Amino acid sequence: MLKSAVIVFPGSNCDRDCAVAIERSTGSRASMVWHQETKLADDLDLIVLPGGFSYGDYLRCGAMAALSPVMSEVKRLSDKGCAVVGICNGFQVLCEAQMLPGALLRNAGLKYVCKPVELDITNSQTRFTRAYGEQRQAVMTVGNGEGAFFADEATLDRLEGEGRVVFKYRDNPNGSSRAIAGIVNAAGNVLGIMPHPDRAFEAELGSADGAKLFQSVAESALQLA
Amino acid sequence: MKVRVEVFLKPGVLDVQGKATEAALTGLGFKGVSEVRVGRVIAFDYAGDDRTAAENEAKAMADRLLANAVIESYRIEVG
Numbered sequence: 305m306l307k308s309a310v311i312v313f314p315g316s317n318c319d320r321d322c323a324v325a326i327e328r329s330t331g332s333r334a335s336m337v338w339h340q341e342t343k344l345a346d347d348l349d350l351i352v353l354p355g356g357f358s359y360g361d362y363l364r365c366g367a368m369a370a371l372s373p374v375m376s377e378v379k380r381l382s383d384k385g386c387a388v389v390g391i392c393n394g395f396q397v398l399c400e401a402q403m404l405p406g407a408l409l410r411n412a413g414l415k416y417v418c419k420p421v422e423l424d425i426t427n428s429q430t431r432f433t434r435a436y437g438e439q440r441q442a443v444m445t446v447g448n449g450e451g452a453f454f455a456d457e458a459t460l461d462r463l464e465g466e467g468r469v470v471f472k473y474r475d476n477p478n479g480s481s482r483a484i485a486g487i488v489n490a491a492g493n494v495l496g497i498m499p500h501p502d503r504a505f506e507a508e509l510g511s512a513d514g515a516k517l518f519q520s521v522a523e524s525a526l527q528l529a
Numbered sequence: 530m531k532v533r534v535e536v537f538l539k540p541g542v543l544d545v546q547g548k549a550t551e552a553a554l555t556g557l558g559f560k561g562v563s564e565v566r567v568g569r570v571i572a573f574d575y576a577g578d579d580r581t582a583a584e585n586e587a588k589a590m591a592d593r594l595l596a597n598a599v600i601e602s603y604r605i606e607v608g
Binding site for chain 1: 538542543545546549594595597599600
């Protein structure tokens with residue numbers, strides 16, 4: 305049984321999608337946690353920072369949410385090895401909170417891009433991708449205006465060299481550096497991903513490929529237990 | 530004191546808003562415009578009359594919140 309929490313910031317709009325995706329993918333129900341919370345359960349296996357427009361994207365996307373009271377708890381549990389997934393705005397929050405390197409810039413085409421995208425799974429050995437097995441590609445939906453991943457060349461080299469680039473766009477939709485769609489931290493337990501696995505967890509949505517991401521976390525949690 | 534913190538994307542970071550604005554200005558017939566950058570200004574009142582303190586505080590604010598050092602640089606004006 306996967307113990308998971310979805311953090312709800314003011315302006316989050318994919319929080320419920322994430323909860324449904326987790327439950328349909330793993331059979332375990334996620335708890336919803338308001339961002340003012342100052343204590344998270346010590347036995348959580350997974351924390352999801354959902355997509356949306358936390359704090360109206362004021363100042364910079366994710367900048368205000370990164371300072372929310374709950375984030376110190378997210379960091380504390382992350383340091384203990386809890387899996388953390390930031391999706392879309394959640395990825396921006398993780399970068400702003402310096403839990404992941406880099407930043408997300410305005411899309412190269414200046415437009416909000418909302419469409420299914422094909423991804424290469426560039427590291428299938430992470431706790432977020434194990435369940436993909438031999439599958440090397442996945443389809444998920446992007447929905448972002450500031451989704452272009454940016455980091456300096458040395459950081460990009462390090463990310464690629466250390467196998468920390470987990471997903472790449474096959475057809476880069478937003479000008480992301482080296483077509484990067486998802487990365488993990490050095491410890492491998494924090495994932496930031498711009499496309500939405502929570503919008504691709506069953507065939508009726510156009511793709512069920514996102515379900516395996518949540519299933520990977522559930523399988524890893526079983527192995528770690 | 531009035532404090533202004535100007536934040537711009539660092540040189541080398543593609544400023545797509547600047548590029549689009551530059552193209553629009555050129556389209557309007559303004560000649561000789563190049564290197565357009567779009568940034569933001571955070572302005573506030575700061576109590577007291579210690580300029581150095583105001584500058585140091587504004588710098589701390591910029592480092593911790595107002596600018597993202599990965600992609601942005603800033604300039605502080607105390608007036």
